[in-house]
Amino acid sequence: MRLPFKNNSSLLTLILCLHFLLVSGQKKIPQIKLEKGQTSTEFIEAKIDSIIAVLTLEEKVALTHAQSKFSAKGVARLGIPEVWMSDGPHGVREEISWDAWSEAGWTNDAITAFPALTCLAASFNPKLSRDYGFSLGEEARYREKDILLGPGVNIYRTPMNGRNFEYLGEDPFLASTMVVPYIKGVQENGVAACVKHFALNNQEHWRDKINVEVSDRALYEIYLPAFKAAVQKGNVWSLMGAYNKFRGQYTTHHKILNKILKNDWGFDGVVISDWGSGHSTKEAALYGLDIEMGTGTDGLGTGADNHYEYYYLAKPFLKAIKNGELSEDLVDDKVRRILRLIYRTSLNSNRALGKLNTKEHHEVARKVATDGIVLLKNEDNFFPVKDKKGLKIAVIGENATRDMTRGGGSSQLKPLFEISPLEGLKTRYKNAAIIHTMGYESGASAYDKTLPATLNQDSLYVKAIEVAKKADVVLFIGGLNKSYHQDSEGDDREVFALPYGQEKLLNGINEVNKNVGFLLVTGNAVAMPWISKTKGILQTWYLGSMAGHAIADIVSGDANPSGKLPFSFPKKLTDNAAHSFGEVSYPGDGVNQYYKEDILVGYRWFDTKEIAPQFAFGYGLSYSDFKISNIKIDQKKYRINDKIKVTLDVSNIGSRPGSEVVQVYIGKHKSKVKRALKELKGFSKVYLDKGDKKNTTITIDVSQLAYYNTKISDWSVEKGTYYLYVGNASNNIVKKIKFVLF
């Protein structure tokens, strides 16, 4: 239950003073006054000290574990509020029952669904990421949440991972750049972001038990940078552990939490377990877990008064401290962090009240969606499709009308509305005739299974061919969905191909109509043997509340596509690095898996091994044409502390306004250690009216060129020759420039 005085820090002080009067003779509360020159941080830290001094051991332990599915206890007698959490990461989840996963059935918890994080990453637009985070934070605040369980920054290692849609792609620099403004935006509202899942949770299959073996270089260079940026640049207030193991230890209470996260990076926030990822009192106590959530208690939920008391960080923790097996300092450190989070959130009397479902939020959702849609193919300028009288547009495919905010696992949302692609197109197209037919049916999604289709697939097929035959243009709206074994939590995809007979249907349509554009609704790459059967392809992700409007913006040409792929699309699965090493690498043998591709994840693999992807990282077309010219760097030689200044001109030489994403990659020539050919080190999204030209500067710290040196367990910058590559996709480089580090 929420306390009525949750925002009132002076009340807390008052209660503490009263308590002091009552208990004087026991522990004393230090008198706290903001001294001249004392910062509010120092003030809060002093307050926290004073609170810890008066908490009983029972009260301290009570702070470190759940009291319900999504909340943890406060200390009512001192006015210390409970901590309320909600998923994340694309919107604030509906209220869940106190003690069960069922929906609580509230009528006032419908929200704005923002586009999935793959779409945000594809926007390559950090400013929009801040707007996204801020709007989402406002909604979380309005819904009285203290922690929003997102964003997710697990690296896209395989297209089979059911949860890739919740993450920011395959590149650590892109994910780091995009995650920081999101976190800041959320936290501006006095709501903590919770970056997840730390670490190496790169597949859902066997996620509860798989042990990841990976080199230190891949760990530090590929899998940790976005978390590090979240901590050091985003100042994130909480972080979630993961389910899997790493080098034999569960990641939720792993020595890397103390060593890397809290010690090396200076994280002063709260580590929260994933729901049910805690496994041991001793490890949780010793290895950095601060709040334990979601632990299964073997049916105690029905048999015991309060099964939360049986969590690893509940009674067993209390007992171990009391009998001296574990030191009280351990719980004090956890409590200090939790109180710090409470001061940053619910006891921050300056935080605004938040907002829900405002026009601004819907506009942000639409803008992110239009900015993130990627135009993959556009033969004969298939897109945009003009709204002409007499034009017959067939819209075929289940995803034209399927609700995509339901399903998918914990990121499932209850939006106030969700504009389907069909609805969006119908709203936009006033002159052309739109005829819709389903084409195939996938079956409803349930949590851990897919329910069978209920309609006759043959009839759907025949009808679709009939409709396609009579149309001038076919928009095929298909892809994956949020059902189990598709883009969904809990397990991975089972096949790389398009499911539900879509390939057959597309081939059939192509025989009667050559004018086909495919709107691919997925959070993952799919096999595209059918690519020549389409004239245009748009990668439209999962777009949330405003999906249909954003799709209509792009299809009609009201907006010009400017998204770029945040991960590579392989032609076949074995072209992907993780899969090329076989099962030992993905998905492992049920006990262990070895990240054999090491640092060569995503485009790093394609580039270095000279394998042509279907579509490359950073790739995306526009309805306009751009030219990048006059590319220069400010020096030929740099020292380790220097910055490299890249200047260039971007011109819009096409016929519409639009944006281009200029990308700068750097690679070491003849390195003494294993390296990718090149790595993304800077980018800039430049908006230009038609005919316009802008001079752009991209600055790169030389220190960013460091590799993780396992000989010294630290970062090293190698001297010698490097190449800087500038282009508008990882496989479309306009200029390569040599420079030297000395």
Ligand code: BGC
């Ligand atoms: C997911 C988390 C989520 C949590 C709470 C877990 O199954 O892995 O990402 O925040 O549930 O719903």
